[in-house]
Every structure is written in structure tokens, then in C-alpha cells.
Amino acid sequence: MTSATEISDRIIEAVMAQKLAPGARLGEQQLAMLFDCSRTIVREALTRLAARGIVTVSSRRGWYLIEPSxxxxxxxxxxxxxxxxxxxxxxxxxxxxxxxxxxxxxxxxxxxxxxxxxxxxxxxxxxxxxxxxxxxxxxxxxxxxxxxxxxxxxxxxxxxxxxxxxxxxxxxxxxxxxxxxxxxxxxxxxxxxxxxxxxxALKLQPPGGDPLAELRKALKPLKEGGGDGSMESVAQPLHTRSASKPSDDSSTYLRSLL
The missing domain is CATH 1.20.120.530 (GntR ligand-binding domain-like)
Incomplete structure (x- = not known):
């Protein structure tokens, strides 16, 4: 049976290989099935990673990889x-x-x-x-x-x-x-x-910058950001855009661990 140490090591390796993205959900049941072990062992591995600052847990949402500020x-x-x-x-x-x-x-x-x-x-x-x-x-x-x-x-x-x-x-x-x-x-x-x-090389906002810059730009009145004021220069209305909802299913990431 896979140990908690082996599971945590494999998750760290997958992160370093960029196979697990920031915010990826680490489902206990999925991991238990992938590693053929009990959820107790998986929970022990995830708890260790949480103590090391790699994952975080929510009582309602479960375990996730961190998304550093x-x-x-x-x-x-x-x-x-x-x-x-x-x-x-x-x-x-x-x-x-x-x-x-x-x-x-x-x-x-x-x-x-x-x-x-x-x-x-x-x-x-x-x-x-x-x-x-x-x-x-x-x-x-x-x-x-x-x-x-x-x-x-x-x-x-x-x-x-x-x-x-x-x-x-x-x-x-x-x-x-x-x-x-x-x-x-x-x-x-x-x-x-x-x-x-x-x-x-990171796209980090420098200290003292405007933390609302992107939101401010997005919500700027159309007449101010349209150049010649024509409809062609205005961003496509929100209700006509095809939004791609990020999947909460991390099975694609988790399979890469094996």
C-alpha cells in the first residue's frame, strides 16, 4: 500500500513538473483510488503538505493547491x-x-x-x-x-x-x-x-501599483475607451461572450501522477 510520504512526494514532483496547476483540487477519494490506499492515508499526506504550505483546505470545498498572493x-x-x-x-x-x-x-x-x-x-x-x-x-x-x-x-x-x-x-x-x-x-x-x-520574469505588479488597475480598465465607460466611438471599437458585450467555466475535476492532473 502506498504510504503518506510517497503520496506527498509524488504531488510535490507533479507540482515541480507543472502537471498540477495552482488551485487544483486534490480530492481525497480520487487520490485514494489512484494510489490504491485508504482516504486516511491520503488525508495524512495532504495534512503534511498543508503544514509545508503547499496545499490548503476548506471545510466546504476540500483540499486545493495554494494560489500564492x-x-x-x-x-x-x-x-x-x-x-x-x-x-x-x-x-x-x-x-x-x-x-x-x-x-x-x-x-x-x-x-x-x-x-x-x-x-x-x-x-x-x-x-x-x-x-x-x-x-x-x-x-x-x-x-x-x-x-x-x-x-x-x-x-x-x-x-x-x-x-x-x-x-x-x-x-x-x-x-x-x-x-x-x-x-x-x-x-x-x-x-x-x-x-x-x-x-x-514574473508578471508581478510592482509595490505601490494600482491593485484595481485591471478591474478599473474593464469597467471604464465605453465612450471613454472606444477610440472613435464606433461600436466596432467597443468590447463584445458580456452576455454574448462564451465563458469557459474552469472544471473542478482535477482527474486530468491527478492521472499524471501515476
């Missing part, structure tokens, strides 16, 4: 800066086997970028940071980074990241090269730049 997104990246830069700063040596493992991971990243498996590419790019923590000898921070990486993956999906995968991989390679040369300060500097680039 703008403030939570910024806090997540700040936390990653503190953890990952601090991890490198405390490094005094990196063993040859560790460098070899990091280079092997980079090779997998490059191969995935050339291929068409977007899920594998996303997972490997995020897992690099977990692998780096493990190679630097801190398994506790590796576990922490796995959760933060999953969280920032959800953020990237929610806020439509435009960060280029090849560019991300190239920055990873720069970090490993600096570590191999023993240039700790350089590696830390590259890591800071890398996390900043990933964050900058």
Missing part, C-alpha cells in the same frame, strides 16, 4: 535568496563527487531542454537547487528548498513566467563552475542574479 510570491523569493545564498556563503569546500553529480544534473537539464518533455524540463530546473543543497552537505535545507521550489513553481505558473529555460540552465552551469573553482563569493553572486532573473 503577490506578497506571498515576493516573500517566497526572498526566502530562497536567504537560504540559497547563505548555503553557498557557508561553503568551504565541494568534493569532486559532488561536482560530478552537479554536472550530471546539468547534462540532464540540457538534454531535457532540447527535448519536448516540458514537465521533465521544469522538474529538473527546479530540482537543481535541491540537488545543490544536497551536494553542499545540508539535507535539511534540501528538504526546505524542495518545498520552496514547488511553491515558486506554482507562482511561476500563476503569474505567467517568461523566464527562458536555456538561460536558467546556463546560470546553473555558471554556479557549478564557480563552485568547482572555489570561487564562493562569485557563486553566491550568480545565485543572487539567477533568483532575481527568475523573479523578474
Amino acid at each position: 503577490l506578497d506571498e510570491a515576493r516573500e517566497a523569493f526572498e526566502a530562497r535568496r536567504v537560504i540559497e545564498m547563505g548555503l553557498i556563503r557557508c561553503t568551504t569546500s565541494v568534493s569532486k563527487p559532488a561536482i560530478k553529480l552537479l554536472k550530471s544534473h546539468l547534462a540532464k537539464e540540457k538534454a531535457a531542454i532540447k527535448g519536448d518533455d516540458v514537465g521533465l524540463r521544469s522538474f529538473l530546473l527546479g530540482d537543481f537547487h535541491v540537488c545543490l543543497a544536497e551536494c553542499l552537505g545540508n539535507t535539511l535545507l534540501a528538504d526546505t528548498l524542495r518545498d520552496f521550489t514547488a511553491r515558486t513553481t506554482l507562482i511561476a505558473m500563476l503569474y505567467q513566467s517568461s523566464h527562458d529555460a536555456a538561460h536558467s540552465c546556463a546560470e546553473h552551469a555558471e554556479i557549478v563552475a564557480a563552485l568547482e573553482r572555489g570561487e564562493w563569493a562569485k557563486a553566491e553572486q550568480i545565485m543572487q542574479r539567477h533568483i532575481g532573473n527568475v523573479q523578474d
